[in-house]
Amino acid sequence: MSRRDFPAFRYLFPSFLFVCLFSLYPISESFRLSFYRLILMLPWLGQRFVGWENYHDLLTDSVALSSLVTTLTFVAVTAPVEVILGLCMALVLNASFRGRGWLRAIVLIPWAIPTVVSSQMWRFIFNDRYGLVNFFLFGDRTDLYIAPLADPSLAPVTIMIADIWKTSSFAALIILAGLQTIPGELYEAASVDGAGSWQRFRHITLPLIKPALLLALLFRTIDALRVFDLVFVMTQGGPADATNVLQFYGYKKSFGEGMIGYGSAIAVMVFVISLLLSLLYIRLIGTRVLQKVDQG
């Protein structure tokens, strides 16, 4: 450490300590435990080092693999949709009109409601007897009412809708911040040159908010990979395991079944997938796009 770095280190130290305590320690502990066989209710088995056995089991566990597919499908659908919706919302919120401040606050409400509460709300909305969805679709033709939460092909869709409703506004917030950094002169100059509104959007707005879009996509991807509370409240992984996402499966293994080693292996797998995706995104944001912005 050079002398010049010293004050920087001093200022960073508290947050470094915080990260150590709440991120590095739990992550390394999960790594360690994932190499052991530790089953809480069978204490006579002890805590035995088993090497890669948990990971080997994980790769041959058909339930884990199908929950990996469920999770990745969830991510692949929700993250892009949320960013696109968020972009639309941000464009509206960035325009100047009366009551904009209020609208900006209102748009954030879904994101501010605790997920447990909104999941309960969506459970009611999708109810097969008195749910709003059925009412809007079929009115008083109650014999046609469907039960989305009871249908293995529809249940994952209900979870996705609940997630999109809840977190699109978070994406909007990030994109809005990106929009606000674009200087107005660019648009003026483009208008003078005769660019239409689509051309201005396509050639000015979109390239300049690309980092913000990618950042929103990154946050939503990582968050969607860790989806848990929606499933916990709405479906408990059912019906027929159709909504059994990885984090919920890992939770059941660690906390319900007491299989600490195997549960840790699942947690590590989620961590590694998130890490790889983050690195990919950061590469995209950090080099190519940011350079473009600098040049622009």
Add this chain to the structure above:
Amino acid sequence: MPVSVVKHPPRRRKDQRVKQYQKTASLSLRLLAAWLFIFFPPLSLAAENQLHFVTWRPDPPWIWDRAVADFEARNPGVKIVREVGPQSSSAFHDLVTQKLKNRDPRMDVFFMDVIWPAEFASAGWALPLDRFFPPAEREQFLIAPISANTYEKEIYGVPVFVDAGMLYYRKDLLSKYGFAPPGTWPELVRQAKIILAKENDPHLVGYSGQFKQYEGLVCNMMEFVLSNGGSLWNEQELKASLHSSKAKDAVRFVRDHIIGDISQRGVLAYQEPDSLALFTQGRALFHRNWPYAWEAAGDARRSKVAGRVGIAALPVFPGGSKVATLGGWQLGISRFSRKPELAWKFISFMTDREMQKRIALVTGRAPARKALYQDTEILKKNPQFKSQFDTFVQAVPRPRTPVYVPLSNIMQRYFSSAIAIPDSNIDQLARRAARDMDRVLDLLRGREAS
């Protein structure tokens, strides 16, 4: 600013740097102290005459308020601190096991579902109660919950009330078409089809039970499987048996006739409250639930069918024997409690005759003490307890094992996949479930080997 230039000359001496390090260290130490202060309240708080009771919210909630107040009045200076956990059994399990795993001394007395004592005993989390709860005292209770609370000859919990699966039916509709309560499952389906066709009411379904992928699904499906002469697993041989043809036939019957024929797909997302609401709204002909539903279905303020409800033992398959899944809740003491004597005092108060009677009268839950099935006041309020006494005595516990939760998760997955998909491949699903269960059951063999 010139001042700061004077204070921080570009070339620093070594002792100044050491000072900076010290400052940083002292700052982080202070942060650590603050963190400890916030997250670890002094343990002396727990050392007072307080008893921590982890429970769920009963219906009606005031029954615990009164019980706790009475106990505190009888034991001056003692304070019961209640921690209210989630209503769902699985979520409550995760909360309690989390505290036990952390050896939390701030949980003395806790509720246990009837399927947990073996697990808690095996993990060394529940205190054996033999010195407090001698065999002579245990004889006052129904045998089924006592054996569910016993693990390797020691007892770990005192039953507060018992549950057993019951069949509720619409008395008015059955008598309108001249039917007696069905004795067999095919008869139940036949009656439901005729009544549904003749009533021609789009709101009415034939059967409502608990078929969501959760613990209740195992209770419901076990009743079908066992009443067809099947079983879930062999407890002696530690081998899964839900892939036997009798067990699979019962599952197939549920898929094709209960879900696919007389019920509606919505029940695949139902737990107890949703399925009960369907029945009390007058929208279900038959309903499977625990005894407490009698109180709810008969209360005119909460039920549209009050006075038109009948109750019977669950049907069987032709040639099968009657099966009701045993449920119910017990009180146990944490091994990490520092006040087991006081904890026992509270448990014996909560499970004495007077309190069980009060709980039975107010909540409609079936008492665990045998003598109360002769009590005139209880029988007046719950006349069905007399005729259902045999059901409670014969109720079948879910197999007792420390690895119940992993086995149950496998069964929930299997049953839900088998009945939620109309053309499910039950043979293949059952084989896979049996293979997964055998792997879990194999863990128990390790004990004999070591």
